Amino acid sequence: MKIATFEKMKVFSPEKMKKVNLFTTERLFCDLYCLEPDQFQKVHAHAGEDKVYTVLEGEGRFQVGEETEIVLAGSSVLAPAGQVHGVTNISGKRLLILVFMAPKPHHG
Amino acid sequence: MKIATFEKMKVFSPEKMKKVNLFTTERLFCDLYCLEPDQFQKVHAHAGEDKVYTVLEGEGRFQVGEETEIVLAGSSVLAPAGQVHGVTNISGKRLLILVFMAPKPHHG
Numbered sequence: 001m002k003i004a005t006f007e008k009m010k011v012f013s014p015e016k017m018k019k020v021n022l023f024t025t026e027r028l029f030c031d032l033y034c035l036e037p038d039q040f041q042k043v044h045a046h047a048g049e050d051k052v053y054t055v056l057e058g059e060g061r062f063q064v065g066e067e068t069e070i071v072l073a074g075s076s077v078l079a080p081a082g083q084v085h086g087v088t089n090i091s092g093k094r095l096l097i098l099v100f101m102a103p104k105p106h107h108g
Numbered sequence: 109m110k111i112a113t114f115e116k117m118k119v120f121s122p123e124k125m126k127k128v129n130l131f132t133t134e135r136l137f138c139d140l141y142c143l144e145p146d147q148f149q150k151v152h153a154h155a156g157e158d159k160v161y162t163v164l165e166g167e168g169r170f171q172v173g174e175e176t177e178i179v180l181a182g183s184s185v186l187a188p189a190g191q192v193h194g195v196t197n198i199s200g201k202r203l204l205i206l207v208f209m210a211p212k213p214h215h216g
Contacts, residue, residue, distance in 0.1 A: 001175040002186040023186045025158045028136070028210040030184065050133045054206060067109040076138065076206070078110040078131045098162060098184070102136040102210030
């Protein structure tokens with residue numbers, strides 16, 4: 001059985017946000033994003049994939065479209081296809097986010 | 109911004125496991141499963157959708173294919189399309205699970 005335990009898989013870097021892939025299938029992928037204080041995922045968009053961010057630890061300042069909200073552990077945020085989105089760790093603590101995206105992006 | 113806060117949205121029933129939808133798009137859906145002790149999601153399969161279970165609170169006995177594992181809060185489990193899967197709350201505490209599925213099933 002494919003089981004991913006966050007505590008064992010999370011990786012933080014002093015340089016930038018780290019992404020750790022938990023699962024990839026033909027239909028979806030699931031990552032951990034690990035952010036030290038002040039690290040961020042740059043605001044970006046993808047035309048064909050929806051993303052759900054779930055805050056596992058800490059708090060993040062999320063942008064989706066033109067809106068910005070502080071979201072704490074215990075909540076999920078939807079970033080629909082085509083809308084710009086990103087997250088910044090403005091707290092003084094580490095931020096751990098579970099990210100689910102569908103469908104799996106096809107590059108190249 | 110579409111934000112779902114688990115503590116506000118979770119609903120338990122003495123009768124059976126409750127499912128609460130958090131997000132539905134053309135590409136995915138995201139639910140909370142809320143299980144009192146001894147409640148379960150019956151083992152089932154779907155040919156075209158992958159599912160990721162994430163245990164938020166408590167612990168569950170998960171079956172995927174022919175394997176069975178106890179999974180605690182802080183881990184995710186992949187149930188690939190076509191494989192039978194289900195979960196039972198064998199602990200004495202409530203079990204709260206975040207569920208992602210892609211693509212969104214099309215019924216009828």
